[in-house]
Amino acid sequence: MINLLYIGIGLGVFVAPLVLTLANIINLFKKKKIKENMIDILTFVLGIGLSGLLYLVSDFKDYTEALRLGGFEVDKHAPIASWSMPTVIAIFIFGFVSYFLIRKRKLNLPPLIIVCSISGIIVCSIYMIIFIIQITNTELFPRYLFYGIPYLALFPINYILCSIRAIIEVIKRYKEKNLKAKEFDNKFLNKCSQIIYNTDNWPILAVVLTVPLTAILICILVLFGQRPDEAIRAFLETSDWNLSQKVSPPSVEYDAHYLCTVAVSGHKEIVKPTRVGIRRGQKIIVNRQLCVANAFEDLIQEKTPRFHHLVRYIYDKYGFPLAKCIKTAWEADITYILMKPLEWIFLIVLYSCDSNPENRISTQYIGKKIKYVV
Numbered sequence: 001m002i003n004l005l006y007i008g009i010g011l012g013v014f015v016a017p018l019v020l021t022l023a024n025i026i027n028l029f030k031k032k033k034i035k036e037n038m039i040d041i042l043t044f045v046l047g048i049g050l051s052g053l054l055y056l057v058s059d060f061k062d063y064t065e066a067l068r069l070g071g072f073e074v075d076k077h078a079p080i081a082s083w084s085m086p087t088v089i090a091i092f093i094f095g096f097v098s099y100f101l102i103r104k105r106k107l108n109l110p111p112l113i114i115v116c117s118i119s120g121i122i123v124c125s126i127y128m129i130i131f132i133i134q135i136t137n138t139e140l141f142p143r144y145l146f147y148g149i150p151y152l153a154l155f156p157i158n159y160i161l162c163s164i165r166a167i168i169e170v171i172k173r174y175k176e177k178n179l180k181a182k183e184f185d186n187k188f189l190n191k192c193s194q195i196i197y198n199t200d201n202w203p204i205l206a207v208v209l210t211v212p213l214t215a216i217l218i219c220i221l222v223l224f225g226q227r228p229d230e231a232i233r234a235f236l237e238t239s240d241w242n243l244s245q246k247v248s249p250p251s252v253e254y255d256a257h258y259l260c261t262v263a264v265s266g267h268k269e270i271v272k273p274t275r276v277g278i279r280r281g282q283k284i285i286v287n288r289q290l291c292v293a294n295a296f297e298d299l300i301q302e303k304t305p306r307f308h309h310l311v312r313y314i315y316d317k318y319g320f321p322l323a324k325c326i327k328t329a330w331e332a333d334i335t336y337i338l339m340k341p342l343e344w345i346f347l348i349v350l351y352s353c354d355s356n357p358e359n360r361i362s363t364q365y366i367g368k369k370i371k372y373v374v
Helices: 002-029 036-058 082-108 111-135 141-147 149-177 187-197 199-223 230-236 258-265 288-303 305-325 329-338 340-353 357-362
Strands: 273-279 282-287
Touching: 002 036, 002 149, 036 149, 082 111, 082 149, 082 199, 082 230, 111 149, 111 187, 111 199, 111 230, 149 199, 187 199, 282 288, 288 305, 288 340, 288 357, 329 340, 340 357
Parallel strands: none
Antiparallel strands: 273 282
């Protein structure tokens, strides 16, 4: 029963966005809308919630970090630079507020506020189109579909569909209301009033107002430490995507060696990774504990080959299954702590039997074999 519930939730998460997209397409062209209010609420609640959750679960890294591969990680860096997120979120909020103003308030708003709201929708829609372009890659679509990345484009698409419908509806309602322009003694103000109250001018006015409104938004964001061109840099200062202009460090792989998994998966403050190493031709992250364990194995292989064979047999039998069980950073941290007593034993043996123990430890995983005089 519980399994069926999980399957149902999973199907709902993947199917609901597609159903809502279809409903929004129908509502855009159909005169008699299908549960318009409910579809709107579900679109924004599920769209924002699921998109945010998917982005967080994907655990994207900035281009400055080397990807650590070997499990089910997304093998691409973040499509949006993390330091630009305040600007990105501000633009989205600007667009959402603008949408809800004309969607819910409609005729209760003055024409100038409606035009400004349409401008906010245009700014947000353009930004969402840029985001869609950023993450769209037809060649890698099957692989991206496995990680759910194409679903990140669904909410922007639905926002644009809902916005077009809302703009058409509010202009239509104002035309039907046939409001007369306010009269002013000043000729200039009188002319401005006539232009603003003419709904045919709204699309053009909205496009024109995008420039000053965007400039005001940028000035506010600059006060909070964002750069003036942060909105564009958010996409350019990335790697692996369509608009990316940065080159990221080479990816680092880890395998079934459970101490390798600990070094790469645990919290840095606890497992203390020290450098990048080479294992079987692949780059891995190493820490002191991993190097000590490997140095100990190297020592017993030289001095007692038969004992080493036994140790290797036990490790291969139990170490590899253990590595597959380490799936979270906390599990890696616990494994690291539990291995500490064994690490100290390895150090005692190394310092007792090797004339240069630190040399042996420091030269582990450097990509070439070094012979030691013991």
